Amino acid sequence: MSEFLHMGGYAFYVWTSYGIATLVMAFGVVKPLLQHTQLLRQLQLKRKRGLR
Amino acid sequence: MLPWLTALMLALLAYGLYGGLVLAPADYQQGDSFRIIYVHVPAAWMSMFIYMMMAVSGAIGLIWHIKLAEIVSICSAPIGASFTLLALITGSLWGKPMWGTWWVWDARLTSELILLFLYLGVIGLYNAIEDNRTASRAVAILALVGVVNIPIIHYSVEWWSSLHQGPTVTKFAKPSIHIDMLIPLLVMAVAFKVYYAIALLLRCRNELVQREQGARWLDEILEEK
Numbered sequence: 001m002s003e004f005l006h007m008g009g010y011a012f013y014v015w016t017s018y019g020i021a022t023l024v025m026a027f028g029v030v031k032p033l034l035q036h037t038q039l040l041r042q043l044q045l046k047r048k049r050g051l052r
Numbered sequence: 053m054l055p056w057l058t059a060l061m062l063a064l065l066a067y068g069l070y071g072g073l074v075l076a077p078a079d080y081q082q083g084d085s086f087r088i089i090y091v092h093v094p095a096a097w098m099s100m101f102i103y104m105m106m107a108v109s110g111a112i113g114l115i116w117h118i119k120l121a122e123i124v125s126i127c128s129a130p131i132g133a134s135f136t137l138l139a140l141i142t143g144s145l146w147g148k149p150m151w152g153t154w155w156v157w158d159a160r161l162t163s164e165l166i167l168l169f170l171y172l173g174v175i176g177l178y179n180a181i182e183d184n185r186t187a188s189r190a191v192a193i194l195a196l197v198g199v200v201n202i203p204i205i206h207y208s209v210e211w212w213s214s215l216h217q218g219p220t221v222t223k224f225a226k227p228s229i230h231i232d233m234l235i236p237l238l239v240m241a242v243a244f245k246v247y248y249a250i251a252l253l254l255r256c257r258n259e260l261v262q263r264e265q266g267a268r269w270l271d272e273i274l275e276e277k
Contacts (some may be wrong), residue, residue, distance in 0.1 A: 010098055013088065
């Protein structure tokens with residue numbers, strides 16, 4: 001296991017690559033999901049105001 | 053559809069990562085550092101693939117005025133930009149131990165950097181124009197002009213002498229990479245494509261809702277919730 005994490009001495013380069021890739025790709029789906037919730041909330045508010 | 057795509061992507065990612073990080077043998081020249089390939093190459097492929105998607109759907113929007121094509125085009129831009137950034141960063145992290153430098157101004161790296169600026173230009177231009185439809189048309193033209201860069205990126209390693217290695221997979225001859233290394237790479241590439249589909253659907257949904265405020269179908273959905 002520790003040999004696996006060591007990556008033949010290239011641990012820093014390999015794991016930083018995978019780490020940044022994970023962060024960037026996770027951000028790419030989390031952000032639109034958050035925006036979606038926010039957008040729907042705004043529109044609901046607007047609609048309720050319009051109905052009254 | 054989203055849960056299915058997510059499950060498919062996670063399965064492909066798990067298989068690709070296991071194959072790439074554990075099963076594949078270390079490279080005889082580069083040792084374990086070559087394992088960066090499993091994020092670097094799929095990200096670089098995606099940076100070009102998404103650019104083509106953006107330009108083609110932009111052209112469709114431009115010619116036939118299809119709203120959905122415009123939305124697909126502009127929603128592709130941030131995803132493509134993030135993959136371009138990833139390709140550059142992971143390439144840099146691979147270049148440091150192998151070439152001894154983080155960055156070199158050679159044709160492959162520079163043309164990929166130009167691709168990043170094209171994406172950023174598209175995003176900036178779209179946000180700078182108030183009217184969505186006008187903005188989409190302007191962006192489509194910019195994206196189409198930028199298509200010139202795509203073959204330059206691909207052939208840069210053949211046209212100019214470069215530190216970057218030549219193509220090992222995307223060529224007409226047999227790929228010069230061992231099958232145990234190749235399969236995880238292709239699986240990762242498919243996983244990244246599915247990721248693009250997911251991210252694109254999420255972004256398009258937001259853009260569509262934003263553009264169609266006040267439309268009856270949207271009101272009906274809101275009423276149900």
